[in-house]
Amino acid sequence: MEGPKKDQILSSFCNDEKLIHQSKHLLLELYGCDYEKLNDESFLRCSLDRAAKLAKATVLNLISNKFEPQGVTAIALLAESHISIHTWPESNYSAVDIFTCGQNMMPKLASQYLIEALNAEEHSLRIIERNPPAEVPKKNRTFV
Amino acid sequence: MEGPKKDQILSSFCNDEKLIHQSKHLLLELYGCDYEKLNDESFLRCSLDRAAKLAKATVLNLISNKFEPQGVTAIALLAESHISIHTWPESNYSAVDIFTCGQNMMPKLASQYLIEALNAEEHSLRIIERNPPAEVPKKNRTFV
Secondary structure: OOOOOOOOOOHHHOOOHHHHOOEEEEEEEEEOOOHHHHOOHHHHHHHHHHHHHHOOOOEEEEEEEEEOOOOEEEEEEEOOEEEEEEEEHHHOEEEEEEEEEOOOOOHHHHHHHHHHHOOOOEEEEEEEEOOOOOOHHHOOOOEO | OOOOOOOOOOHHHOOOHHHHOOEEEEEEEEEOOOHHHHOOHHHHHHHHHHHHHHOOOOEEEEEEEEEOOOOEEEEEEEOOEEEEEEEEHHHOEEEEEEEEEOOOOOHHHHHHHHHHHOOOOEEEEEEEEOOOOOOHHHOOOOEO
């Protein structure tokens, strides 16, 4: 079997500045968060749902898992990609992803909401532009 | 309500080079993929499960959604974070995330597998170091 191609950045696929910016992936690290909130599966599910709505995204499914002795993962499958949160309450830390692909998305509103909802004392936000072919972000996804 | 703190990188939280490198987030763009495979929900679910195993991760839940007229999202909730794939078969494109946090993870094996499984003609791989507090990656998550 032929091996994978060498890792590369493919600028030829992504030549429309406006369209590229409609496919954003926010990587958010939250520090100094409230232990109880980071360990509350139900609260985190609700928070993800609320964050998705603020981003103008549509939640199609939402799953979560409670770890022992503490910690939660919750993931919302969106019509426009996904939002996830992984928490380590013992370190007052959580790692959040907000990946939206589509028109009129507001992922930064979702990140601002989660920063406040989890009482994060400090945070780090990286905004990554994903690199779909130019035609992809033109249209929002439809679902049944 | 007090607004969110200014975005910032918090080097003081992450002072152990070896530990930081155990929390990797791979952002993989796949181009020129096989249309049928990108539109095959069952195949993609199996591929994600296989990719997780290659990464030495444990799948705790796996959800997916088929879009109309084409396209699939599949997300695996891992004991060690998550793997996701969003596909646009009409553009022969998919966006993959492989986020693993824990000891002895092999996320790059998962990415190599998906590049081959989807017959990607070209790809772009970005490896992002997440920034947990130093104590987080020391231990793998336990689950029930």
